[in-house]
Structures are given as C-alpha cells and as structure tokens.
Amino acid sequence: MLSAFERLQQSLKRLPGLGYRSAERLALHLLVEKPESGTELIELLKEAVNSVHACPACGNLCEGERCDICSDTSRNPDLLCVVETVPDLRSMERAGAYRGRYHVLQGKLSPIHGVGPEHLNLESLKSRLEADGFKEVILALSNDIEGEATCHYLQEEIFSPLQIPVSRIGFGLPSGGGIPYADATTLRSALDGRRSYD
Template sequence: MTPALETLQKQLKQLPGIGYRSAERIALHLLVEKPGRLPELVMALQSAAQNVRRCTVCGNLAEQEHCAVCADERRRTGQVCVVEYVPDLAAIERSGAFRGRYHVLHGKLSPIRGVAPEDLNLAALLQRIESGEITEVILALSNDVEGEATCHYLTERLPKTGVKVTRIGFGLPSGGGVLYADAVTLKSALEARRDYT
C-alpha cells in the first residue's frame, strides 16, 4: 500500500459508519476502478465546504441565510419541532407528518462528554420563543438519559405561559412485537398510550 493510499484510507475511516474494510474498498474504487469519479467528488466536497452553512434561524443546513424550511411561507410558524441533529430533521421531513418549523440543537446535554448548554444551539431557540412567534414546542429528542436531561433543561427555561410544550411519543416500531421490545421501549409505549376509540 502506498503512503497516499494509506492516508486516504485513514481519512475515509474517520467518517461515521465506515470501518477499515469499507474505507479500503472506497479508496480502491476511487483510485483503481473509477478514477474518473475522483475529481467530481473532490469538487463536490469543496463546493459543499464553501457553500453549506447553518441556517441563521433554526440551525439546519442552508446555502442562503435561511434554509428551505424557514424560507417556506406555507409552513406553520407557531409550531417548532426541536431535534438533536440535521439527520433527525431530515427523517421527520421524509415522514411528511410535520408541516411546522424546526430547531436543530446540534447535540444534547452530556456532562460526561463535556457538552454544556452553551455548546448547543439553545440560546437561539430561547430567543425565538421569547419573540412570541412560537405557540408550541415539540421536543423530538432521543429517549435516553441525555435526551431527557436536555428536555428537562429546556422546559425549565421556557416561559411558563403561552407556549405549549409537547414530547414525541415513543414505543414499538411499526411491525414490531411486544416480545422483542426492551424494557425502556415498553415503558415508553405504555406511557405514550392514547384512546383507541
């Protein structure tokens, strides 16, 4: 293996979801099997690095000052769904179930990993709420200790009147059975139950 190939493989391996073998396959694919794709990939990476930034309103990815969601006047401005990361926002958008706006925290509180409130996009959310435009905050954070701590922190700092705070339901996945669910999932499913009639 050449030093340049080894460096490329090490860089690829640092990406999420790519292990040693995958990094090796990608590097060899780009250098040996499809070398014509390499310049296009480099250009796309450079273009994204230069043009993509955070939306000044919600923290989503954007190429302008505002992301496509914040710029869409057909969205419900009073509802804001708070998510941890941009991929969470993308997943909710793919579902087609939400037509409001978003706010991306870019993480969750984690004293163990050294993530404090000032490390997250919390101040901008509180500023949006204080402006009076938001009537409901939907907390769509993960169902773990850090997600719960972040939800608790947020609710403690929200105005006590005028803003409805809700939390997404958690439970069994579609097609999943009770037998194979873990205790936390079953507890959440029972707590998030609703009328069947």
C-alpha cells in the same frame, strides 16, 4: 510513513459508519475502479464546504440567508419541533408527518462528554421563542438519558418561564434509539402520540 492510499483509507475510516473494510473498498473504488469520480467528488466537496452553512435561524443546512424550511411560507408557523441534529431534521422531513418549523440544538446535554448548555444552539432558540409566537413546541430528542436530561433542562430553563406548551414525542421510538434510525411510520406514530411535557 503511510502511503497516500493508506492515508486516504485512514481518513475515510474516520467518517461515521465506515470501518476498515468499507474505507478500503471506497478508497479502491475512487482510485482504481472509477478514478474520474474522485475528481468530481473533490470538486463537489469543495463547493459544499464553501457554500453550505448553518441556517442562522434554525441551525439546518442552507446556502442562502435562510434554509428552505425557514423560507417556506406554507409551513405551520405555530409549531416548532426541537431536534438534536440535522440528520434528525432530515429524518423527520422524510417521514412527511410534520409541516411546522424546526430548531436544531446541534447536540444534547452530556456532562460525561463535556457538553453543557453553552455548547448547544440555545441563544437563537430563546430569541425565536420570544419573537415568533409559537403556540406549541414539540421535543423530538433521543429517548435516552441525555435526551431526557436535555428535555428537562429546556423545560425548566426556557419553556416554563415563557409559558409555552411543550409536548414530547415518544410512541414508537425504542428506548435508547435515535430518530435517524426510525422509519417514516414509526416517526409519524411518535408525532401523533406526543404527550404534554411538564
């Protein structure tokens, strides 16, 4: 049977980007070096779990009825940028090159991993496109096979029937690379170099 320390380490190791050594370091830090920070972390996690949820409009994180971006009247209401995940949205925001609205798909199509259209945040996307009158949709999905397949599906099944102009970022993002790993200059270049997606 595993000790409490080992169970904590195993749990931390399941977090993205943490291996055995990093999980061990964090567990030791929380239990030995700064035990008071562990109590604060527990309280903050509980608070976040109870108050943070997906924005019903775009899928971003929010604590109220709508996220800060959806509530911001200074943003361009004509542009909608479709991203895979909340970290992608946050990377785009850090780049500071885009001031329109967002829609988070919560993933991308991947038949190998059992992810079909029914697993993505598509119903609210359709509703928004029909109701909000966007003049351009920018696809900011990963430059890999699943990202391309998702773009193709969205174009054929959603955007074409609604006759909405669609562009796709591409310049500066390496093939197979993800948006969260790109720096601000690369993302700005990718947005500026977007092309029509047909």
